[in-house]
Amino acid sequence: MSNITQKLYLNGEFVDSSNSELIEVISPTTEEVVGYAPKGTREDAISALKSSQDAQKAWAKLPAQSRAELVIELADLLESHADEYARLITLEQGKLFKDALGEVAGSVGFLRYAAESARRIEGEILTSENQDEQIWIQRVPFGVTVGLLAWNYPLALAARKLGNALVTGNTMVVMPPADTPLTVLKFAELIDQSNIPNGVINIVSGDGAVVGDELVRNSMTKLVTLTGSSEVGSILYRSASENITALNLELGGKAPFIVLDDANVDEVVDIAIQSGFGNCGQICTSNERMYIQESIYAEFMEKFVAKAKALKVGDPMLDTTDVGPKVNAREIAGLVEKVTRAKEQGATIACGGGKPEGAEFESGFWFEPTVIMNTTNDMAIMKEEVFGPVVAAMPVKDLEEALSFANDIDLGLSGYVYTNDMRKIMKAVNELEVGEIYVNRPNGELFNGYHTGFKRSGIGGEDGRYGLEGYLQKKTVYVKF
Incomplete structure (x- = not known):
């Protein structure tokens, strides 16, 4: 073809x-x-x-x-x-x-x-x-x-x-x-x-x-x-x-992914992987910044990083591939710039951060699934849309702090919330400044929903x-x- x-x-x-x-x-x-x-x-x-x-x-x-x-x-x-x-x-x-x-x-x-x-x-x-x-x-x-x-x-x-x-x-x-x-x-x-x-x-x-x-x-x-x-x-x-x-x-979007300590960690990690790296992160509702309650942060991130490292990058025609290429060289250059700036601002690259190794990646626009930790909410990586296979994370004390951080941005397309406490779900629904919220499920709109954004x-x-x-x-x- x-x-x-x-x-x-x-x-x-x-x-x-x-x-x-x-x-x-x-x-x-x-x-x-x-x-x-x-x-x-x-x-x-x-x-x-x-x-x-x-x-x-x-x-x-x-x-x-x-x-x-x-x-x-x-x-x-x-x-x-x-x-x-x-x-x-x-x-x-x-x-x-x-x-x-x-x-x-x-x-x-x-x-x-x-x-x-x-x-x-x-x-x-x-x-x-x-x-x-x-x-x-x-x-x-x-x-x-x-x-x-x-x-x-x-x-x-x-x-x-x-x-x-x-x-x-x-x-x-x-x-x-x-x-x-x-x-x-x-x-x-x-x-x-x-x-x-x-x-x-x-x-x-x-x-x-x-x-x-x-x-x-x-x-x-x-x-x-x-x-x-x-x-x-x-x-x-x-x-x-x-x-x-x-x-x-x-x-554009910069979806916050909020996980509270009563959520099922293993289930939510799988959702976070799917929603962060699906279509090589090239989805406006992708999980781009995670706010994990500090009591489960270490466990969650250990499992999340391990699954990110295990993702198979390669030929998009193969059923065994998890992550394909980025769309063009310009997009790759943008990812490199954003990851480099995150490191300069003090963040840590837990995995990925560049082009995968191997002869099969000599041509094409490839970028490894990347996880960024030790971030603060004022870093560019937590504020600017990445639109690639890069997910940043930081611990939060509670839902109140997570919502404060999540709303401290000029974008408001989508957001995620994971908790089994209905009162906390309703607080997040009422206070998250986004047009679309995924509660205890992955991203992906349905035909009879309404896909809309707030702010910019x-x-x-x-x-x-x-x-x-x-x-x-x-x-x-x-x-x-």
């Missing part, structure tokens, strides 16, 4: 970028060029928006259930090509193949759940204080929407946004991530095979500063939904302000009934009869 060359998908046609330039896509496992994506231009972005604008009114006039049936058709097509798409995800992103199969299954699930919501798009009738009058609140589509995707779950994020956008009557221009664009561009083949009308979905790859900027600033765009870093979200926020464009931002972790959210509502605006109608 090497030397793949994809095209843009504009108004139902596969085309080259208007300047014919290409983006090289590099395998994180081998550093070989595995494919090419079009390097779209502003003109390409405008063409995509015009196509979406032209298609939107007719699409919105279809009954929601008719739109849903076309989304189900797309989900069925994807499910029938699961293995093919999972292999491509692994090739360009380095995700373990078994996890890539899970991403494809999740993508199918996002589309189907959105389709199931078609009959749940509701309005209200309100009582008027005037005689012979009613007030209607209708929920209507925005129109042309833009989906900007992160590289860690490219297909799942495309499906997560497209399903809700389409079922609610919007059209969408999707911009794949520059590092992992191939799977999303290939998804256009299934869209093309489906009966979804031309223009309802357009896909344009390219640089964020060019294609992304045009998509966000253009007045044809009525809603932008982004999954990405807080830094990118801040740039996008300013760009969208010119036209007061609606925003849905799911941004974003505005709006995805999934469930509230995620669906994010793609609808309210129209108020005063009816005199």
